[in-house]
Every structure is written in C-alpha cells, then in structure tokens.
Amino acid sequence: MPLPAPDTATDITELARRARAASRVVARSSAQTREAALRAIAAAVRAGADEILAANAEDVAAATERGLASAMVDRLRLTPTRLDGVARAIEEVAAQPDLIGRLERAERRPNGLEIARMRIPLGVIAIVYESRPNVTTDAAALCLKSGNAVILRGGSEALRSNAALGRAVAAGLEAAGLPAAAVQVVPTPDREAVRAMLQLDELIDLVIPRGGEGLIRFVAEHSRIPVIKHYKGVCHVYVHAAADLDMALAICENAKVQRPGVCNAVETILVDRAVAPAFVPRLCARLAGDGVELRGDATVCALGGDAVIAATDADWDAEYLDLIVAVRVVDDLDTALRHIEAHGSDHTESIVTGDPAAAERFLHEVGSSTVMVNASTRFADGGELGLGAEIGISTTRLHAYGPMGAEGLTTTKFIVRGTGQIRP
Amino acid sequence: MPLPAPDTATDITELARRARAASRVVARSSAQTREAALRAIAAAVRAGADEILAANAEDVAAATERGLASAMVDRLRLTPTRLDGVARAIEEVAAQPDLIGRLERAERRPNGLEIARMRIPLGVIAIVYESRPNVTTDAAALCLKSGNAVILRGGSEALRSNAALGRAVAAGLEAAGLPAAAVQVVPTPDREAVRAMLQLDELIDLVIPRGGEGLIRFVAEHSRIPVIKHYKGVCHVYVHAAADLDMALAICENAKVQRPGVCNAVETILVDRAVAPAFVPRLCARLAGDGVELRGDATVCALGGDAVIAATDADWDAEYLDLIVAVRVVDDLDTALRHIEAHGSDHTESIVTGDPAAAERFLHEVGSSTVMVNASTRFADGGELGLGAEIGISTTRLHAYGPMGAEGLTTTKFIVRGTGQIRP
DSSP: OOOOOOOSHHHHHHHHHHHHHHHHHHHHSOHHHHHHHHHHHHHHHHHTHHHHHHHHHHHHHHHHHTTOOHHHHHHHOOOHHHHHHHHHHHHHHHHSOOOTTOEEEEEEOTTSOEEEEEEEEOSEEEEEEOSOTHHHHHHHHHHHHTTOEEEEEOOGGGHHHHHHHHHHHHHHHHHTTOOGGGEEEOOOOOHHHHHHHTTOTTTOOEEEEESOHHHHHHHHHHOSSOBOOOOOOOEEEEEOTTOOHHHHHHHHHHHHHSSTTSTTSEEEEEEETTTHHHHHHHHHHHHHHTTOEEEEOHHHHHHHGGGEEEOOGGGGGOOOOSSEEEEEEESSHHHHHHHHHHHOOSSEEEEEOSOHHHHHHHHHHOOSSEEEEEEOGGGOSTTTTTSSSOOEEEOSOSSOOEEEOGGGGEEEEEEEEEEEEOOO | OOOOOOOSHHHHHHHHHHHHHHHHHHHHSOHHHHHHHHHHHHHHHHHTHHHHHHHHHHHHHHHHHTTOOHHHHHHHOOOHHHHHHHHHHHHHHHHSOOOTTOEEEEEEOTTSOEEEEEEEEOSEEEEEEOSOTHHHHHHHHHHHHTTOEEEEEOOGGGHHHHHHHHHHHHHHHHHTTOOGGGEEEOOOOOHHHHHHHTTOTTTOOEEEEESOHHHHHHHHHHOSSOBOOOOOOOEEEEEOTTOOHHHHHHHHHHHHHSSTTSTTSEEEEEEEGGGHHHHHHHHHHHHHHTTOEEEEOHHHHHHHGGGEEEOOGGGGGOOOOSSEEEEEEESSHHHHHHHHHHHOOSSEEEEEOSOHHHHHHHHHHOOSSEEEEEEOGGGOSTTTTTSSSOOEEEOSOSSOOEEEOGGGGEEEEEEEEEEEEOOO
C-alpha cells in the first residue's frame, strides 16, 4: 500500500522516523528472515509485472512527450526481459552470504577478556538517484541484506515506476513478516523534500547519491548526513616502456570502447616515450577504427596522423563518458605518476607493463581507490571485484574507498566477554 | 623551528597545503623510516625536556593567574615523570606493527584477476583538542605511524607547551629525513583559524575533536570535513536477574569509582527487579562508602535508605563525569534494553549475568559501540581492547565505531593484478 505523500518537511521527518523504527526490527531479524523477504520481493516483482510495466509505460510516455533525450528514455524503460533481470538481481543478493552478527578478529587479552568485533548494520540509508528504476530494487535489496532500512528517492521521471516497484517490495517485506517501512519510496518529485531529508542527521545514517555530477554536488552541499559519493571517473591507462604492446592495445580499446558512458571507462591514455613510436600509430588507427575521437599532445599528433586532433589543457581533466579519449606521451613512470596525481579523480588507473618493479611502484604509489596492472579499467566494479552487487563507488577515503557492496553498508561494534574483570 | 603564525584563513590554508604535500611523502615512506622518525621524536622530547618543561611552566603560571580550575591546571601540567611517559608513549607506538602497504583479503577471480586490498593512510588529519599537552605527541605519533600528516590545534592555555613539543617533533622528523610539515602545530589561539581550517575539505581528510562537548559541537557544526567524534558517554551497567551479585558489586564500583571523570565510567546502573531487594542495599552502602552520590527511582529510594536521593527525569540522560550515579530498577531484560535504547549514547554498556542466553541477547541487541558481559565499562578503551594507543572514540557508525587506534586512521584501496584481461 502506498504511503501518504510527504509534501513538507514534517512529512519527510515522519517518513524517516518510520524508517528508524523499522531499521531496529530489520537489524534484529534473522538472516533467514531477510533472505526470505528478498525472495518474496523478487516473487512480488514477477507477480506484479503487468502493473509495473504499465506504470513504467506511463513514465516513458510522459518523458517522451516532455522531450527527454532518447538515451535517458532508454535508461528509464523497463521491458519484460529487463524486469526479469530486476527480479534475478534481487535473488542474487538474497543468495549472498549474510554478514550481520558475524564475529571478526576475536582475541583474548592477557587479563582474560575475550574481545571480538560483531558486524552490524549502519541503520537507515537514503539513496538519491536518477532515472534508472532498477536502482530502486537493487538498492533496496542490498540495504535489506545488510540489515538496514532504506529511503529511496528516485528521479521525478520514474515516479510511477518506482512507486509500483515499491509496492512489490512492500508486499514482499510483509509476506516475510518485516515492516513495509523498512523500504520506503519517497512519493513526491518535490526537491524540497530531498533538502529537508538531508537535514535529518539524527534519523538517517548515510546518504548515497547516484547519478550525474549535478545531483551529487547538490546532495553533498546540502547534507548534514555523511555522504558516500564519487563526482566523476577520470581513469587512466599508462602504457609503460616494458608493456606488451598487443596487450596494451587490447586493454586501451576495451577500457574506452566496451562501454564508454560509464565512470570506469578510460578517459586519458598515457604512453611511455620509449614505446610511443611503436604504439601511438597502432593505438590511433585502432581507436579511430572504433569511431573514437582522439585528442593528443604534440607528439601524439605527430605520430598518430590525421586521426588525432590537438588536445587542450581541459582535456587532461575531462570525463567524456563518450567515444573520445585524450592521449599523452610521458617521459617515464615518474612523469606518469605525477600526471595521475594532478589530473586523476581517485577512481581507477591501470598500468600495462611486463616489469614487476614498475608494477609494484604503480600499485603502491597511485593513491586511487582501484589500481590495476595489466587489466582493463572496466573491471573496477563491485561485481567484478567480488563484492557481489554494488551500491556505489566512493572516491573519498572515509568509511569506504572504491566500489562498495553490502559490507560497505555495515560497521562493527566491539564485543567484550569477561568473567568479572575490573580495571586495576 | 616554529612556523610563521597563521593569523588568517590564507595562512591556515597555506599550512594545510604544506600538510597535504607532506602527507604524500609520509605515505610513500617506508615503515622503517616512520619507526625511526618516531624513535627520533621520543629522543628529541627527552633531549628537549628542559625547554619543554620551561614552556609548560609558563603555561601553568598563566593559567593559574587567569584562575583556571585546579583540575584543568593539573591536566595542563607536565612534570619530568609525565614527560618521560610522553616519550615512552611515542616509543610504544613506534614498536606497534606497521599497517601501511599490508595486503588484505586476497582473492583470485574466475577470470584470473588477482584482487586484494592494500592498506593506505587517510591523508591529512586535523586534531582539535583541549588542555592536555600529551595529546600533541600521542596524536602525532599515531598519525605518523599510520602514514598520515597531521595538523594539531590544541587549547590556547597550552600554546607554549604544544609549540615546544612541536619543535621536538619537527626535529625528530627531520632527523629521520621526513618533512617537518608532516606534523604542524597551529601556532595561534585564534578561533577563526579553526573555523577557516574546518572549511578545507580539499586539503584535510578527517577532523577529530577531543575535549568537552562544547568543543566537539563547535567542530561538528562548522566542519565541511568528515568528523569522527563522540559527544558523551552515558554508560550503563545492567545487573541481570542471574547475576553473581558479588561480581556485580565489584563491577559497578569499579565502573563508577576507579576514574569517575572519563567517558567510559558508568552513569546509570540498572538493577533487575528479581535481585533488587538483595542487591540495591549492598550497592548503595558500598557506593555511599566510596563517597558516591546516589540518585534512585522510587524502588531504589525505598531499598537503599538514606544514602539515596530521588532521581529526576534528567538523571537518566546525565553524563556526570563525577562521583554521582543514577540507579533504576527494571522489570526484565527487555525493559533494560528499552531503557538503554532511549537513554544510551552508543558508547558502552555492560550486563552482569550468569545466563548465557541473556548475555547473547544483550550482546546482539544493544547497538552501542562497545557491549560487554561481566566486565567493567572502564575497559572500553583502545589500549585495553588491544588497538594499541587510542586516537579517539566514535559513537557514529561511519568509518569507525568505538575506540579507534592507528588502523582507524587508514583505509584500503583495491589492487588488481591481471595478465591482459579485458571485459567481455
């Protein structure tokens, strides 16, 4: 059943209070109950497919009528196949091992105290996101799996789709005996509701904004609640002097072309001067053949031929999210490290090299949240790194750094078992 | 050599920029270099004892003249013995195992990628604290050990002491070949400098305020930088129906009396109704004999005799930090859990019981950062819990929860080693 529309700060506060109360119930629920709830939610999504697809069709029609860009409309659209993917993603999270209550780092102190850490949920998570409706269920599933309550505030263009998905989630929760308020979809497009929500640091423990840089900056600037975020991904591949050039070519191509619109796609390729004459012409020919626009420094322009246009200073900081790449020749590993330090976004960088010493220096000295050797930057993803589903990526170092899965939605408390110890 | 006084936001920004640059050098230094620097700092503190004690004597004289409370003057005062303790504390941190560069949770993915997490420093830490000058070196040591740079802003009453200690730290850093700017003492009592510093979220990664609730609220309210903090410790001991009453008596006394002025001292004792007639009279007699003022509910007043005065509602939320304790009789474990949920501060709670099922419920259901069975709350301390020295205690769940040592000043990045993998 849909919750009453919160038109004011009072309403959103009331919604957050319900979330806080529900979070205590979820935190104390058993792993079996949470898994059963997730499976019931997946079943409710399948059972409610007609209703969800009808609501989505209304959103898509309204967005098309308003002239939303076709790429955005495509992100918004659900199909029977995509909806099946939504349900399967929930079932995959259900099947993950449960973390809550797990004891870690047990230790016996000289005075006999038994110390351990017990993994516990964060409490109430708010997710603020844009058009893709699958975020509604993906985020709900991860938050529930990790014992949290969640408040979901999607984009206004997906309001009907998110509400319909929210009803399926509520039905699944209630079927498993958990409170429907454990997952609440904010049922208003009112931006003031978001602003009011971001003040509720006593009721909400963490906000995760997902979407464009504008949305993320809005959340970061207005929030009194801790925010986990990344603004952008200016990812680098550095082709070292000792690189296998065939491997480097395959990695550069994959990192740029396989899915150019995402944050872990490469935006700048650094080529060591030692291999530039051999590598740059092949790189430019290959990427131009893929339809990529190349923007190079003077050396790259000279070596790459007509395919390359001259880069400006702005190109070294650009997140294109498109079939465009900046290419620069660097003198050596140190120069590459300095370029990344000056222009990187702490997201993902990869070195291609056959020299173990160079690889180790790169792994140690690059401070980014994911650092790779001989692999495509496209692997910087919670699923690919073995975290299960991903709730977001953090490029700030507090709490989580890099891709973040269910464990990132938890913390630990200290557990102490004594036999009457007092402090001398 | 002392740094120029930053009287304005420009100066504090410049100081933070130097810290950021120094943090990169410290992050890349070897564990051996950091350990050598800490030992050199301890040696410089010993060698500079006369200068440090003279500076401290000036601070103490000025504080006494200004009429600072004698307890505060005592916290400010350094003696040869205390200064030796300062040096030894640095040497203890030097001897701790080094965390930086450590690989954790290594895993091989089905596609052959080798994934691990590498422990890295946070970057630049700011510590804002009050009178005790030993925080200057304790915090500097932990931040350096964990590969960070640190900005130290102590209380105005300790300005000369902290500057003298800062000179010893700088000498030790330089002796080990590390930049003196890795540890900077803000050399001005100007509160505007703190306010300006708290805006520098691009240059400072974490702020830790240590001191009274007023200081902590000032920092939390003005900071754009993440803050790790606890406002207060309203710690509970719950004497369960199945408690060993002799053990309960010893734990309650120790938790209140051994050091009443600290945040892990007990402030409210909950007594199960089943044992109240047997326990409350003994508790009141024992604590009254220790000079503790008892504030009880009606049952406690009836059972405890003249030693008890009637508690008001405010007593259940009070952090006395003194020889005062609130005592309440509760019906059962559920009532105790509800009392703690309503009045606790997420710091530390302990149950005294011989019933394993009650102990497990308490450990699982109390959400505080440290939860104990049959032990004094006074063990909620980084040293006692095996973390080595403690940089602070967090009662919010992001990043760290509970006592926090050197590891709390670090995070991990993802390390990926491939052999040319690209994403299909």
